[in-house]
Amino acid sequence: MSIGLLGQKIGMTSVYDAKGRLCPVTVVAAGDNVLLRRLTSENEGYSAIQVGFATQKESRVTKQLLGEFKKAGVEPKKLIREFRLDADAPEGEINLSISQFQPGDYVDVTGRSKGKGFQGVMKKHNFHGQGAAHGSKTHRRNGAIGNRSTPGRIWKNMGMPGHMGDERVTVLNLQIVQVREVDKIILISGAVPGSNGSYVVVRPAIKKPEGSTKKAEAPAKKPEAAVKKPEAVAPVPKEEAAKK
Amino acid sequence: MNRIIDAIEKEQQKPEPGNFKVGDSVRVHTRVIEGDKERIQIFGGIVIGRKGRGLNETFTVRRISYGEGVERVFPVHSPRIAKVEVEKAGRARRAKLNYLRERKGKEATAVQE
Incomplete structure (x- = not known):
């Protein structure tokens, strides 16, 4: 199951798809997402994981946050966000690499728009x-x-x-075009909010629940089944609690 | 430009981005997919211009078809273009041969300035 990723918008370009059509894409670097903390329904009242992205100089982090990073055993990070989970995260590894997405998957991308x-x-x-x-x-x-x-x-x-402008914007139902595990970048079809170099949050599409769309092999097909079943939409998670 | 984007664009480019010049008479072999069958369609004419850089480079081919001028723009690096065959090398003294649009009859079918 895909959870979500933090990434940095690199810029836009275009790629030829399997049918030879030129497809506009946004390049998002989304490597090195690290797990900072697990939030459980027992302790925090809801299930989520806290994820960090982009290395920050130690001197630029408050001591309070530094303690959190030390506890997690990672370098200080610039961006911290939470991803809500349906149930408490199981013990062991959580896949926070870009391999959780495949070409053809639908995602929602959140960023801060250009002012x-x-x-x-x-x-x-x-x-x-x-x-x-x-x-x-x-x-x-x-x-x-x-x-x-x-x-x-x-x-x-x-x-x-x-x-x-300069506000939080989410673009829904963008399709993943390519996942390059070597370079740790994903190519997302279409435009994504924000300027090049800004940080974005990539989540699985909320209006296209898992299993409702035909997978990777046939991204060109219209997902009509998904459109007809709005009641199957998962409950909307609250705005990121991580902003506190 | 960004080097990651450069790399992505580079790997999509063909090693030989069209060994033809403006003014050449060419036959463009395009892959046409009909249903699940693929065949080659040929569009022949004069290259009247090349435009753009890198992955975005395109060229325009003009031909006279049943007395009517027809122009098609092809991306140089498109995988739908199987090959570009140079039928006859032309000698053009300018980069864009838009003046051919004004010409009629035999004058409009070859370039020899």
């Missing part, structure tokens, strides 16, 4: 703006934002200018 700064509504919310000519003196403004005395207020979620 766009303060943006207007046309870029931020895809508003149409106003006419460019015919005497129009407004061009890229938001226009009307509500009605009159009914409802007498602005609806929630009204699109307005403001800061865009």
Whole structure:
């Protein structure tokens, strides 16, 4: 069973697939994920594992965290995240190498999107703006934002200018194209949030539970069976508790 | 560019990325998959340009088919291209032969500047 991986976005390129089609991919380096701690339902109230990624200088880590790393017997890490498990992790080895994924598997990738700064509504919310000519003196403004005395207020979620990007974004149902165990990199079809060099979390796709899709050999086939069974979707794990 | 990405792109490139020049008359052998059968389809014409670098390099072949000009763009490194056969070497003095599009009749079928 695949659990998930921490990785670093290297960049994008394209590869030819088995049918000779050029396929855009994101290269993610995901080697050296280390197990830091096992969280059990007995001690923490839920089952998970804590995983570290990317080596950090010892002087840049707080003493409190350093103790945690020492206890786990690993070098200090930059990134620590938790992966929820259905049941307490069994004793012994947990596969945190990239071999837990195979080509054709669906994954969700979480990252921090590129910051766009303060943006207007046309870029931020895809508003149409106003006419460019015919005497129009407004061009890229938001226009009307509500009605009159009914409802007498602005609806929630009204699109307005403001800061865009630099937020946590998850892209669902991306397909693994290649797993290169020698280089410890995976190629994921399509784009992944964040700039090159940023850290991403790769998890098994939550909306395509294991066994619901045809495996690696036939990634081109449409997984219709999976679409028809939304009730089979596994319960959504809470936001990473590791952020505390 | 990143060296990991470079390595990935390099291993997909063909060792001989098309030993033909702009202006050459070529026959491009493309693999066509119909059902579960694969056959070779040939597209012959004049190379009127090469574009792009590395894995993204493409070339354009122009031919006159039933009186109508037809252009096809092929990726140089695509595995669907079995081979490119040079039928007749052309002598072009520019990199892009877009002026052939204006030409009609016999003038448009060969390059000899």
